[in-house]
Every structure is written in C-alpha cells, then in structure tokens.
Amino acid sequence: MNESTTAWRRGPRDWLVDACLFLLAVVFGMVLAGLRLDVSPRPPSWLFNLDQTVAALGCAALWLRRRWPTELAVALVVLSVFSELISGAMLIATFTVAVHRPPRTTMTVFVASLVAAIGYVLLRPEPDMPATMAWVTGAAIQGAVVGWGLYVHHRRRLAAAMRERAARVETEARLRAEQAGQEARTAIAREIHDVLGHRLSLLSVHAGALEYHPDAPAEEVARAARVIRESAHQALQDLREVIGVLRAPVGELPQPTFADIRQLVAESDRAGMRVTMAEEHIGTVPEGLGRTAYRIVQEALTNARRHARGASVRVRIAGAPGAGLTVEVGNDAGGHSVEPTGAARPGRGLIGLAERVALVEGRLEYGPTEMGGWRLTAWLPWSPC
Structure with missing residues (x-):
C-alpha cells in the first residue's frame, strides 16, 4: 500500500x-x-x-x-x-x-x-542578473532537490526489496524444514513397516497355525510357540532401534547389510517357509546398495508369507559393478492368505519399497506370473568404482 x-x-x-x-x-x-x-x-x-x-x-x-x-x-x-x-x-x-x-x-x-x-x-x-544565469541557478536548485528525492526513492525501494527477500528466504526455509520433516516422517514410517512387518508376519503365521490346528502334536505346538516368542522378542528389539530414529540420525543406527540377507532367508526357512536362494554377483556389494537389496528381499518374503502361505519361494541376486544388481523374489502358485478380515489395505509396503528403490534411481517391477504365482524384480545401479 x-x-x-x-x-x-x-x-x-x-x-x-x-x-x-x-x-x-x-x-x-x-x-x-x-x-x-x-x-x-x-x-x-x-x-x-x-x-x-x-x-x-x-x-x-x-x-x-x-x-x-x-x-x-x-x-x-x-x-x-x-x-x-x-x-x-x-x-x-x-x-x-x-x-x-x-x-x-x-x-x-x-x-x-x-x-x-x-x-x-x-x-x-x-x-x-542575466536571465540565463537566473534560469541556470533555479535549474540547479531544482535538480538538486529532484536528485535527493530520487536517492530516497531508490533507498526505500532497496529496503523494501531486502525485506521482501528476507521474507521470501524465511518462507523458503520454513517450507524446506516442513519438507525435511515430512521426509523424515516418511523414512520413519518406512523403517517401521520394513522392520516390524517381517517379524509380525512370522507371529501371524505361527499363531494362525495354532488356531487352525489346535490338535497338532505337542512338538509342533512347542516349536510354534518358540518361534512366536523369539519373533516377539526380536520385534521388540527392532522397535527400540526404530524409535532411536527419533533421537539420533539414521546413520548412527545399526543398519542391515547385504550379508544379512542370508540370515534373513534362513530365518524364514526356520519359520516354515520353503525358501531357496541363489547368488550370482561379482565383487563386494556397497553398503547402501546392500541395505536396499536387504529391504527388497525382506518385503518380498513378508508378502509371500502373508499372501501365499505354503508356496515355495525363490530368491535370486545377480549383478556386477557397472551392470547393476538384480534382486528377484518369486513364489509358486498355491498357498493361501493368512491376512485376517479387515486387515490394513494391501500394497502399502510395495509403495514404500518403490520409493526406496526410486531414491537410488533403480527400477521395481512386480505382479502375477503366467503360472499363477507372484514375482518381484528390482534393478539397482551399481557403480563400477
């Protein structure tokens, strides 16, 4: 105004x-x-x-x-x-x-x-006084007044521009802070889903087995109870680590590596899944790339455990520096879903997984196979250095 x-x-x-x-x-x-x-x-x-x-x-x-x-x-x-x-x-x-x-x-x-x-x-x-001299004197005075006014005008415009710029910088900083907060919340939600989803799916499988087979032999009941106890204990441990995201930078928390994929597959196999794994990679997988591959396998195994119980699952990892790393997880037809009625809307984990893959400029594909099974394939860039 x-x-x-x-x-x-x-x-x-x-x-x-x-x-x-x-x-x-x-x-x-x-x-x-x-x-x-x-x-x-x-x-x-x-x-x-x-x-x-x-x-x-x-x-x-x-x-x-x-x-x-x-x-x-x-x-x-x-x-x-x-x-x-x-x-x-x-x-x-x-x-x-x-x-x-x-x-x-x-x-x-x-x-x-x-x-x-x-x-x-x-x-x-x-x-x-000559007319010319009188006019020049008056023009000089008027020019000095106008020049002073223009100086004040430009100073005010400069001050207004600086205030506007400061307000714009403050607004941009606030928007960046809000965006960073949103990204942090998204990362925390993704971590919680990835970490707890795997453990809770184990609990669901074995609790469902006890529910559908109340007359199972005592050895199977004890075995299922032991897995439930171990999974619940590990879920609590994982939850404590995830909550640490709220108190410390993510980089300071223990993160899974590529070598942990074998333990993940073995754990699923011990829980009753029929899982096989094949590795065809050349060289040592970088830390960030290995962590992303671990999350891909973890989410795929969790989905197979939930939606295709009893089906055999194959995990294949292949790649080399410069050619990229391919992670493929597929299951045969058969099995049945163990998700109870009214469960959370499916697909949220795959959405988070797609976001994680996109962050490293990779590609993610998933869907049913011609034989009635399901396959998830991810390609991740692997720097040749």
Whole structure:
C-alpha cells in the first residue's frame, strides 16, 4: 500500500514531517518576500499581493501532498511561472513526487518545472542578473532537490526489496524444514513397516497355525510357540532401534547389510517357509546398495508369507559393478492368505519399497506370473568404482 492511500491516517511521525515541511515552505516564502522588498525597483503592489496570496495557498496545499503528490506538483509548477514566493512549496511538492512516484513521472514533472522556470525569467527578469544565469541557478536548485528525492526513492525501494527477500528466504526455509520433516516422517514410517512387518508376519503365521490346528502334536505346538516368542522378542528389539530414529540420525543406527540377507532367508526357512536362494554377483556389494537389496528381499518374503502361505519361494541376486544388481523374489502358485478380515489395505509396503528403490534411481517391477504365482524384480545401479 503506497502512502497516497493512507493520507488521512497519518502517524505521529508523518504529522511532524508534514508540519516541518509546511513551516519550511512558509519561511522560504517569507525570506524571499523580505528580500524582494529590499531591492529596487519593487514589483507592483498588486503583483506582490497576488504572489503572497498564491504562495500562502500553495503552502497550505502541501498538506495534500500525500494524497495527490503528482497533481499538486503540476499545479504548483504552473503557478511558479509568475509566482516567486511559491517556489519553496513547489520544490517540496517536486521532492514528494520524486520520493513516492516512479522515476518517469518524476522526470516529467522536473522537465515541466524547467520549462516553467524559462517562463518565469522571461515574465519577471531580475534587474541585476542575466536571465540565463537566473534560469541556470533555479535549474540547479531544482535538480538538486529532484536528485535527493530520487536517492530516497531508490533507498526505500532497496529496503523494501531486502525485506521482501528476507521474507521470501524465511518462507523458503520454513517450507524446506516442513519438507525435511515430512521426509523424515516418511523414512520413519518406512523403517517401521520394513522392520516390524517381517517379524509380525512370522507371529501371524505361527499363531494362525495354532488356531487352525489346535490338535497338532505337542512338538509342533512347542516349536510354534518358540518361534512366536523369539519373533516377539526380536520385534521388540527392532522397535527400540526404530524409535532411536527419533533421537539420533539414521546413520548412527545399526543398519542391515547385504550379508544379512542370508540370515534373513534362513530365518524364514526356520519359520516354515520353503525358501531357496541363489547368488550370482561379482565383487563386494556397497553398503547402501546392500541395505536396499536387504529391504527388497525382506518385503518380498513378508508378502509371500502373508499372501501365499505354503508356496515355495525363490530368491535370486545377480549383478556386477557397472551392470547393476538384480534382486528377484518369486513364489509358486498355491498357498493361501493368512491376512485376517479387515486387515490394513494391501500394497502399502510395495509403495514404500518403490520409493526406496526410486531414491537410488533403480527400477521395481512386480505382479502375477503366467503360472499363477507372484514375482518381484528390482534393478539397482551399481557403480563400477
């Protein structure tokens, strides 16, 4: 909002500035009037009285400079063609235009004031000063006032631009913080799903077996109970590590490696799944790449345990530096789902897995096979270095 729209809502500082400028214009006019009375020949009394009246009205009109700065400046410039005492008010009005209006408007008013000065020196020539010298003196004073006003104008624009930039930087910083927080929450949710989903699926499988086979031999019941106890204990341990994400950077927490995939497959095999694994990779798998491969196998085994109980599962990992790492997990047709009615909407784990693969610029494909099974295939880039 510019100052012209708040003319009638001046603050204490505005009232003080306007009063000082009004008094300055009045004093300037009175000094010129006193000097004019001391020189000879004196101007005609009617012209001197008219000049004083116009100057008084011009000084009073300065109180409207905030509302109509350009219009007031143009009017005073026109009156300055014959009025000498109004020059102080005219200079203040021109200064106001330079401060509050675009430079193009300021230069237009300035050129008009120079033309008006030519008219003044022609209509009221000074007896002891050449017309050219009088015009140059007036033009120099007006140019100094306009230059000062333009300086203030650009300083204010620079300050406003700096405030706007600071506000924009603050907004961007806030948005970046919100985005970082959202990414952190997403990472935590992904970790919780990946870590606890595997353990809880083991609990679900063995608890379901006890429910559907209450007359199972005591050895099988004891074996299922032992797996449930071990899985519950490990789930609590994993949960403590995941909660540590809220207290420490993720990099400081223990993370799975590529070598842990074998233990993951063996654990699933001990839990009753028929899992086979084949490795055809060349070289040592980098830490970040191995962690992503571990999460892929973990999610695939969890889904197979939930939705294809009893089916055989094959895990194949192949690749080499420069060619990428391929992780493939598939299961045969058969088996049945152990998800209870009203379970959480399926597919959330695969969505999180797709996000994890996309972070490393890999590819993820999954879907049913022609034989009625299910296959998940991921390709991960492997730097040749």
